[in-house]
Amino acid sequence: MAQQKRKRFAEFSSFSNTVEKDVSFKGNWNRAFFQNDFPICLELACGKGEYTIGLAEIFSNQNFIGVDIKANRMWKGASYALENKLSNVGFLRTQIDHIENYFGHSEVDEIWITFPDPQHKKARKRLTNPFFLDYYRKILKPKARIHLKTDDDLLYEYTLEVIDQLKLPIHNQSANIYSKEEINLKLQIKTFYEKIWLEAGKEIKYIQFSLS
Numbered sequence: 001m002a003q004q005k006r007k008r009f010a011e012f013s014s015f016s017n018t019v020e021k022d023v024s025f026k027g028n029w030n031r032a033f034f035q036n037d038f039p040i041c042l043e044l045a046c047g048k049g050e051y052t053i054g055l056a057e058i059f060s061n062q063n064f065i066g067v068d069i070k071a072n073r074m075w076k077g078a079s080y081a082l083e084n085k086l087s088n089v090g091f092l093r094t095q096i097d098h099i100e101n102y103f104g105h106s107e108v109d110e111i112w113i114t115f116p117d118p119q120h121k122k123a124r125k126r127l128t129n130p131f132f133l134d135y136y137r138k139i140l141k142p143k144a145r146i147h148l149k150t151d152d153d154l155l156y157e158y159t160l161e162v163i164d165q166l167k168l169p170i171h172n173q174s175a176n177i178y179s180k181e182e183i184n185l186k187l188q189i190k191t192f193y194e195k196i197w198l199e200a201g202k203e204i205k206y207i208q209f210s211l212s
């Protein structure tokens with residue numbers, strides 16, 4: 001297992017669609033990485049990158065970048081994208097706390113946060129904590145949408161409280177997305193963790209909001 005992790009780590013670094021420790025793309029992703037002018041969407045805490053891949057397969061005129069600290073997990077999405085010639089996909093290995101080192105002001109059009117660790121004991125580490133929202137504010141276009149999908153009641157309620165305290169607009173919200181008859185195509189993509197939580201009988205929650 002450890003050997004496979006090491007192998008994947010090395011392969012991830014060698015892939016043409018991955019970036020780590022290289023801040024030269026900041027402000028240049030369209031020209032230098034994608035060679036197109038399509039809008040850029042990030043999937044934060046992407047794990048194996050199911051949302052990055054799923055959205056990229058639906059929206060070929062948008063660019064998608066999965067962001068996580070674990071290369072062996074992102075290896076899955078990155079190798080799938082290469083095998084399937086998804087030229088609108090990239091993966092960035094970094095701590096999300098350092099995201100502003102990698103993207104310029106207003107460079108990003110949209111953010112998805114999919115099943116992040118709820119961090120029950122450390123609110124400061126929750127990816128919807130106001131500190132993290134400030135990082136996102138620095139790289140997002142005005143009125144850009146942030147999407148949170150989670151199984152976790154505490155993280156869902158906490159995020160709604162943060163949104164309320166900061167008086168941010170909510171554009172869509174559901175405490176159980178699969179209770180509706182019609183589900184938006186974007187919401188139907190399922191990550192590794194979402195499948196686990198669905199099998200465990202959990203309800204999947206969703207908030208779409210913006211920072212202005």
Ligand SMILES: C[S@@+](CC[C@H](N)C(=O)[O-])C[C@H]1O[C@@H](n2cnc3c(N)ncnc32)[C@H](O)[C@@H]1O
Pocket residue numbers: 044045046047048049067068069070073094095096097114115116117191192193194
């Ligand atoms: C519970 S997993 C969810 C993975 C995937 N989104 C899914 O739904 O299957 C949380 C992921 O967040 C990543 N993560 C947590 N905090 C992070 C941070 N500050 N910076 C980068 N990655 C982080 C972990 O490495 C892990 O892959």
